[in-house]
Amino acid sequence: MERKIRFAPSPTGYLHEGHLLSALYVWAAAKKWDLSIHLRIEDHDRGRARPEYIESIYDDLEWFGFRWDSQSIQSERTSIYETALKTLEKQGLVYPCYCSRKQLEEENPKSETGEIVYQGKCKALGMTADAPHNLRVIVPDKVITWHDMRLGDFSENPKLQCGDFPIRDREGQWTYQFAVCVDDIDEGITHIVRGEDIRSSTARQIALMRLLGRDTPPLYLHHPLIVDPAGKKLSKRERAHSIRQDRDAGISPEILLGRVCHKAGLQSADTPLNLEKAISIVVHSL
Numbered sequence: 103m104e105r106k107i108r109f110a111p112s113p114t115g116y117l118h119e120g121h122l123l124s125a126l127y128v129w130a131a132a133k134k135w136d137l138s139i140h141l142r143i144e145d146h147d148r149g150r151a152r153p154e155y156i157e158s159i160y161d162d163l164e165w166f167g168f169r170w171d172s173q174s175i176q177s178e179r180t181s182i183y184e185t186a187l188k189t190l191e192k193q194g195l196v197y198p199c200y201c202s203r204k205q206l207e208e209e210n211p212k213s214e215t216g217e218i219v220y221q222g223k224c225k226a227l228g229m230t231a232d233a234p235h236n237l238r239v240i241v242p243d244k245v246i247t248w249h250d251m252r253l254g255d256f257s258e259n260p261k262l263q264c265g266d267f268p269i270r271d272r273e274g275q276w277t278y279q280f281a282v283c284v285d286d287i288d289e290g291i292t293h294i295v296r297g298e299d300i301r302s303s304t305a306r307q308i309a310l311m312r313l314l315g316r317d318t319p320p321l322y323l324h325h326p327l328i329v330d331p332a333g334k335k336l337s338k339r340e341r342a343h344s345i346r347q348d349r350d351a352g353i354s355p356e357i358l359l360g361r362v363c364h365k366a367g368l369q370s371a372d373t374p375l376n377l378e379k380a381i382s383i384v385v386h387s388l
């Protein structure tokens with residue numbers, strides 16, 4: 103089987119330093135483990151995705167010199183998501199949920215990480231009238247054990263982390279959790295390298311992939327994020343500061359690559375790096 107990794111940015115803004123770091127990890131993992139690279143544009147959120155952001159993803163990546171073997175964009179894959187939804191429906195694993203944001207907040211407990219753990223209120227209601235609703239998947243009440251190549255072993259029960267979770271929202275859009283699982287299966291992704299901020303989604307994604315028929319999950323590595331000197335994640339303002347702005351200001355790719363590696367603690371000095379060197383520094387950290 104082909105071994106494949108993906109880089110999966112959401113075009114809800116221009117790429118920023120956090121994306122650049124993620125891309126470096128993905129290309130480094132591909133180099134280290136001899137994987138082909140798939141670029142997936144995750145534009146499932148039609149309200150926030152914009153054509154200029156999509157264009158700039160291709161353009162910024164190419165400007166740095168990143169190259170990939172295949173690509174896809176979620177907005178062109180509706181029929182694949184519909185088929186996957188049917189697969190779940192046939193197993194009786196999908197139900198509409200009519201709860202408002204306020205009800206969700208008031209009626210459900212929160213997990214240790216502050217996430218709402220949906221208790222399944224709408225599960226027994228069945229499909230009624232045309233009231234606005236999302237669709238939830240019934241997750242098994244089962245501990246998922248999985249291994250992160252950097253962080254070690256995890257045992258997590260998605261039923262206690264989030265409960266039955268939305269796969270399609272009230273506007274009829276596929277959710278991130280659903281689209282990402284369908285794509286990782288359909289596109290034959292064997293390795294997932296992404297930021298630590300998404301780590302807590304892994305157990306539910308493995309559970310959903312199983313329900314969709316993929317028993318062997320991909321291999322995972324969640325990389326550290328860029329933090330400020332106080333150890334906090336990139337602020338909204340820093341995230342809003344885009345590669346595009348730096349490019350427009352005449353800053354070179356080498357300066358940005360060096361700076362990101364420095365901020366991520368991958369090189370001690372803030373000196374420029376070409377792409378090959380930046381990737382090899384990350385390879386050695388894996």
Ligand code: GLU
Nearest residue numbers: 110111112144282296300
């Ligand atoms: N689209 C997500 C993001 O830009 C990444 C999803 C993933 O790697 O699973 O944060």
